[in-house]
Amino acid sequence: MNTDLGQHVLKNPGIADAIVNKADLKQSDVVLEVGPGTGNLTVRILEKAKKCIAVEMDPRMAAEITKRVQGKPEQKRLDVILGDVMKTDLPYFDVCISNTPYQISSPLTFKLLATSPAPRVCILMFQREFAMRLVAKPGDKLYSRLSVNTQMWAKVDHIMKVGKNNFKPPPDVESNVVRLVPKHPRPQISYDEWDGLLRICFVRKNKTLRASFFGTASVMEMLDSNYRTFCAQNDIVLDDGPAESGTDVMEVEEDAFEEDDGLMDVDDGDDLPDFFKEEGDRRKKNATEMGAKRKRKGKVAELVREKPHTITVTYPPYIFPRADHFRSNQKSSNHDSDLECFVEIAETAKSATMVRKLKHHEQKLLRKVDFTTYKSDNNHRDAAVLRRYAIQAPSDYTKYNRICGSLRQMAHRLSELEPSDPVRRKHEDLLLEKLFDMGIIGTGGGGKGKLSDVEHKVTVSAFARRRLPVVMTRLRMAETVQAATKFIEQGHVRVGTEVVTDTAFLVTRNMEDFVTWVDSSKIKRNILKYRDKLDDFDLL
Incomplete structure (x- = not known):
């Protein structure tokens, strides 16, 4: 699962049934579902509605949900749209049911309310804090501009709470399900003017209108x-x-x-x-x-x-060693204004008094760091990356740096060719596809990124993020990169069928789903027991 896209699949069938039942679907309804995932909500929607329009951004999930209804009568009533829902022109629909990706909660809410004609009802799952702001009433602590804006255009009701253990993988936050019923007719006001008024009203907390x-x-x-x-x-x-x-x-x-x-x-x-x-x-x-x-x-x-305010600062005497020299030149230069100003500054600085002594940690830092060469040698960036991603061998950083330099140079040379050149198109497609499959760059306008991404986004950190300990931390197999490194060195992790003990192992985008624990690992058993996921087979 790609948690960066908000992919947390609802695995509790009871909650899925309750969400669909709260929508009061009719046999003639066209239902919009945003983020269907593996289709747990979709199959229940198809049982009660005429048609389901599923908008999915991940091609893997779109293929999974299509495969789930393949060869069944529901296949003809399912329409899968591959793309970003915020950038897609939505067709007509009567009801919206969504396990919403939490990073698009606010824009999706107002896009649904601005849809013409407005849907009959929307059943949406949000992060608990966001949902409580939607349903907050005047006088509540969470009452905000979001509450007023939403309740101006729709009636908002709280339906149920959903714990994070009902998802796979579990998110970091709790969730709530709310129901939005757009008002008919809509208020005949300008949304931009209304929102501008609310921005002024809620410009600062605890401030009167x-x-x-x-x-x-x-x-x-x-x-x-x-x-x-x-x-x-x-x-x-x-x-x-x-x-x-x-x-x-x-x-x-x-x-x-x-x-x-x-x-x-x-x-x-x-x-x-x-x-x-x-x-x-x-x-x-x-x-x-x-x-x-x-x-x-x-x-x-x-x-x-x-009233003039004097700020006194101590300067060592060697900072302005030429003040007397400037004063002597001043007499022979017809009182040049710039030179006179500089002499006054020099005399003031020499006669200034010290504000305070350096504190202990400041003195320690001065003894420890040579600030004259700190930024010029660029070693501070190397140390930061090595520490952040727990890279044990500095030679790995050097190798990644050389690879990045070669890739940037290649991309720059390709960009100098004409866009219609077949040689450029061939090598550009090969380069972007390879880097995308490795997970170094993300999707762009062409589906596999852009050539400019290679020049600007291919960094040592991009390669370091594909290291096995970092991927394990992102997949929540370990709390920290250091803990993941320890598990790998002890032989608890395998990728596919092979046990990996090299912490510098780079995991490609397609291999992320095959990173798991060794079957005989006690770490795996303890984690499954803690998460209450041990089945009868694991208990043997």
Whole structure:
């Protein structure tokens, strides 16, 4: 399973039946399923619906679900779409049922709500924290912009909790199932304007709406700009005459967001909306009563800002050894301004006092690291990669580095050829296919990546991520790379039918599914016992 794509297959048949039953499917329904995986939900949907449209990004899963219904009556009623659901134009559907990949939870939700015509109901599985934000009510701790946006366009209900042990492989988080019922008819408002309003309302936690709107200069400027646009579109004369003396804008702190943050400029005339007029009159009155006091306060603040602040720093005397030389040259150069400035800086630095002594860890670091050559020798990158991926032999890093250099050079030479050149197309396809099968590069626009990926994405880290200990950690066979390295050296791991004891073994993309424990390994038995996966055969 590729957990980077959110592939966690639901293995509990009881939960799968409950999800499908909550959708109240009809015999005439067309159901959209996002991320069908191995088809545990799909076969149950086909039993009750007219047609199922499954959108899957992984070709292996698409082939698996097709094979599952091959030769059966359900084969004609299953339509598999291979691609990213967020980049695919979805056909018409009545109901959506999805074990959603958690990294696309928010965009998928709003894409379904924006679909026209809207589906009758959506039964979606999300990460528990995301689901609780969807169903949160006003006053709840989790009530957020996501809650308001979703509940504006649909009715949201919580259905059930799903533990992580009901998936294979189990995710790191718990899950919940929610039901979205889009509103009919839809609210006749602009989604962009509504979302922009909510961004202002939820700009900061525990902040009142009044402070959000009237305590931020950018919001006031936006409101003024929108009002001027409204006046221009409706042929309303806007009076931009001088403001009265009592309406001068006082200085306020930039980060203040209390109720009296700044004043709003008010235009005279009856064409101003009542909301702006009342707010402006109140602020105008307050400014008139407290004008003198605020002016004195503003003057004091201005004087404080103008007070020079001296920052003293200690420099060794050898940093400015030529100050006297510059001073002597200054007298014979008609007081050149640049030279005069430099002499003043030199004298100030020499006479400055020390702020503090270096702390113990700072002194230790200075004795340990030579900063004059730290960045120039590039060894810091080697050490970081060796430590991150637990590469025991530095010679492996050198080999990976040479391979990366050769591949980049080859890709650069191929890119200099014409795109229509048959030689370039042939070698480019071979190179990209080989690197994709090895897992060095991912999919791109052409299905196997792009030539530019070889120049920019083929790194030593890309090869190090294909090492057997790193792959075992990603497959959750070990907690750390160091622990996986120990298991490999002790002979507990096999790839296919061969036991592997070399930690530098590179696992290709197709070989990931064949990385497992040796049958006689006690590590395997202990892990299966801990996860409650021992069957009758393993107990013998």
